[in-house]
Amino acid sequence: MAEAWRGIRVTIPSDVRYLGAIRTMVDEACTIAGLPEEDRGEVQLAVQEGCANVIRHCYKNQTGRPIDLRLTFRDDALEIHVDDYGTFVDPSRIQSRDLDDVRPGGLGVHLMRKLMDEVRYSKNAWGGTTLTLVKRLKKGGAKENA
């Protein structure tokens, strides 16, 4: 028999006021996943940047559009999917900026790539983009902590 899915699903509107609540939820999820204290802030920031990019770039700051978050407790990692319902963006166009080019903005993707073990973009079933963020457990796993 297939193992039951272990995770959290939540949908928020594309409104930056909701991101604080998402960070709190992600922090709790990190605890359930068994991630150490030092990793929790990193995962919170990566999810924050992923959602903020959806609001700014995909929905052009339009509020009330849905953002789906799926957090899955894998045995070896916390895997997070951020789904939007906009237009699929070619991953090759989503790039970190050159850090020597000092200017406000453009650091979100760079931070996600630095903070997470995996960052991937793919087309979802609704024609939008799914951002996948993975933070691997250093030892032990969700089973021991859940």
Next chain:
Amino acid sequence: MKVTREKRDTTVLVSVAGSVDIYSSPELRGELKVALEQRAPRIVIDLEKVTFVDSSGLATLIEALQKVHEYQGKLVLCGLRAAVLSVFQLSNLDNLFEIRPDVPAALEG
């Protein structure tokens, strides 16, 4: 987020508490704008009570630094917690900003 601004001689001290993110950073930008419009010779931003900063928060601070440099002023950050400092380091901004351990050290420099 909570922001307060006070003048100490020729320095404007901006104290920030809480999360500096895409939601709250416009408020910080507004407070900094006042100091920048006054062309304060030195702006010290106390981040001791800041628990979280995202790329929008960083962008707000980079923007302020660039504007301060336009009139040959000085902008100093202080009191960064380890988690906040780490975000600066990951973005190579720890070398761009003048960072001091606390307000007295920032006011001395």
